[in-house]
Amino acid sequence: MKTTLTIAQREFASFFRTPLGWVVMALFLLLSGFVFARFALQPGMPASMRDFFTLWWRILVVITPAISMRLFSEEHRAGTIDPLLSAPAGELSVVLGKYLGALCFLIACLAPTLVYAGVLMILSNPDPGPILAGYLGVVLLGMLQLALGLLASLYTSSQTLAFLSTLFILVGVEFTATSLASAAPAPWDGVLLGLSTDLRIADFAKGVIDTSHIAYFLIASGWLLSLATLALRARRWR
Amino acid sequence: MIELEHVSKNYGSVAAVRDVSLSLGRGQVVGLLGPNGAGKSTIIKMVACLLAPSLGRVRVCGHDTIDASAEVRSQIGYLPEFAPLYPEMTAEGYLRYRAGLYPLSRAKRHAGIEMAIDRCHLREMRSRRISALSKGYRQRVGLAAAILHEPRVVILDEPTTGLDPAQIRQTRALLRELAGDKLVLLSSHILPEIETTCDRVLIIAQGRLCADGTPAELLGSALAETATIAELAPGDAHRAPELARALQAAGAANITIEGHTLHVKPIPPTPGTPRADPRHLIATHARALGLTLVGLHTPRPTLEQVFLRVIAEGRA
Incomplete structure (x- = not known):
């Protein structure tokens, strides 16, 4: 546990020590600010962040690969993976430490957007339930996307390749799920729609906290992190 | 460990x-x-x-x-x-x-x-x-x-x-x-x-x-294969083959002559006796033949030579 936290702490701090972290955070706040101003802060519109959260899949699909792309790719490129793996830290500790560091950075990016909810509270009287559910959905979506990005970064020393492969898989799965579902016979249409994270986020944005959605995100993230742990172990004993 | x-x-x-x-x-x-x-x-x-x-x-x-x-x-x-x-x-x-x-x-x-x-x-x-x-x-x-x-x-x-x-x-x-x-x-x-x-x-x-x-052991093994260089006075150059024949008769098998210089490979030791120093043998025979030696030394081998020899043997 101590090792995991040590790695997480270094990973989290490194985002703020490099220009990449600040650029990602600035881009994130710029996009989220634009979406908030355009879709939530409109005169005559209901005091709700529903449309704001509905559009977050499109923001996170670019932001999370940018956060996760360096997790292992940079270690491979710089050669720091060898001293890291020669320390008595287990592969699971290394994977979890890097994942937690990246997740904490994503949450740090999200934290300033609470100001938007504050602004809405000052201007109107929104229901806090859907707002909290929306944030929960965004964090869960971020967890899944970061887990996928971490796995992709394990297989290449190129950050660009890690970014593009994560983006490609995320967009590809979403596109496949939503576009083929209408043409697929039952029960495959339901299975395909079940893969869509965008639809699940839409439920959170409405204020619906469905335990099946929570289980989906947690199980899928856990599965991807387990794959990453196995991939790292396989690398050691190749 | x-x-x-x-x-x-x-x-x-x-x-x-x-x-x-x-x-x-x-x-x-x-x-x-x-x-x-x-x-x-x-x-x-x-x-x-x-x-x-x-x-x-x-x-x-x-x-x-x-x-x-x-x-x-x-x-x-x-x-x-x-x-x-x-x-x-x-x-x-x-x-x-x-x-x-x-x-x-x-x-x-x-x-x-x-x-x-x-x-x-x-x-x-x-x-x-x-x-x-x-x-x-x-x-x-x-x-x-x-x-x-x-x-x-x-x-x-x-x-x-x-x-x-x-x-x-x-x-x-x-x-x-x-x-x-x-x-x-x-x-x-x-x-x-x-x-x-x-x-x-x-x-x-x-x-x-x-x-x-150890480095000393590796250098020692190389020393056992390093030729001793004997330099005769230029006036005695024509008698170098004579010295070579005398050394061969005394057991030195591998001798090359370049002008007034002889390269004498170490003499293989006989069982039960220590390895003979070729310099003594060369000096003794040169003196017996009335030749003047102006130089007599065995170059100290370097680890580089040992390395190159071992690598060459490994490749062979």
């Missing part, structure tokens, strides 16, 4: 290490010497639990590197070639991070970091960002990270690559100091570094262990 039992490592169809067996004890600096691609780094990575042997077993401090990998990793300190570090961190920040990866109490972590900073002469640079440090200081930070948890085995891959002569001297002195109660295994293809730093030299070629011994 390090034992390799019939270790082989294949990358696909390429054999990087072939049936290497060795045993290394504490208190010595052991140099792994070999040309590029000989298998040095592969051996080092197998000892550092970064690669698994395809065949055989590797044990460090009695633990198998596969079955008890975590125990092995807590006993070793490893510095890869070019000392890879995180440039955005400070030297001290990096050492704190590395110390956090080992099962050490807070007090031991603190003591270990201070010890490593002192031993690697990093006190003035501890607050500097690694990206602002010179190559030599980065190497020292990497070395400090490898020793801060007081490992029993220190493994260094090309530790002086890119350092200036003063930095190389400091690193050598530090390695000698470390060897007191530890085993230091370093790989290099820089021969003077191995000769001056190591107690024991392992020469690897084509993935095989081709020579193993």
Whole structure:
């Protein structure tokens, strides 16, 4: 546990020590600010962040690969993976430490957007339930996307390749799920729609906290992190 | 402290290490010497639990590197070639991070970091960002990270690559100091570094262990094959074949003549008698024939010659 936290702490701090972290955070706040101003802060519109959260899949699909792309790719490129793996830290500790560091950075990016909810509270009287559910959905979506990005970064020393492969898989799965579902016979249409994270986020944005959605995100993230742990172990004993 | 039992490592169809067996004890600096691609780094990575042997077993401090990998990793300190570090961190920040990866109490972590900073002469640079440090200081930070948890085995891959002569001297002195109660295994293809730093030299070629011994032993074996050079006075040059015949009659089998110079290969020892010094034989026969010797010496072999000979034999 101590090792995991040590790695997480270094990973989290490194985002703020490099220009990449600040650029990602600035881009994130710029996009989220634009979406908030355009879709939530409109005169005559209901005091709700529903449309704001509905559009977050499109923001996170670019932001999370940018956060996760360096997790292992940079270690491979710089050669720091060898001293890291020669320390008595287990592969699971290394994977979890890097994942937690990246997740904490994503949450740090999200934290300033609470100001938007504050602004809405000052201007109107929104229901806090859907707002909290929306944030929960965004964090869960971020967890899944970061887990996928971490796995992709394990297989290449190129950050660009890690970014593009994560983006490609995320967009590809979403596109496949939503576009083929209408043409697929039952029960495959339901299975395909079940893969869509965008639809699940839409439920959170409405204020619906469905335990099946929570289980989906947690199980899928856990599965991807387990794959990453196995991939790292396989690398050691190749 | 390090034992390799019939270790082989294949990358696909390429054999990087072939049936290497060795045993290394504490208190010595052991140099792994070999040309590029000989298998040095592969051996080092197998000892550092970064690669698994395809065949055989590797044990460090009695633990198998596969079955008890975590125990092995807590006993070793490893510095890869070019000392890879995180440039955005400070030297001290990096050492704190590395110390956090080992099962050490807070007090031991603190003591270990201070010890490593002192031993690697990093006190003035501890607050500097690694990206602002010179190559030599980065190497020292990497070395400090490898020793801060007081490992029993220190493994260094090309530790002086890119350092200036003063930095190389400091690193050598530090390695000698470390060897007191530890085993230091370093790989290099820089021969003077191995000769001056190591107690024991392992020469690897084509993935095989081709020579193993102290530098003195390896040089001694080369001395036994080094020709003695006898220089006759220029006026006696025409009588050089006469001296060669006399030496051959006395047992020296391999003699070449170049002008007034004779190259006499060592005389094979007869069982039960010590190896004869060819210089005595040459001097005695030259005097008996009334020849004037103006030069008589056996050049001291260098580790480079030993290395080149062993590599050539390994390739053959």
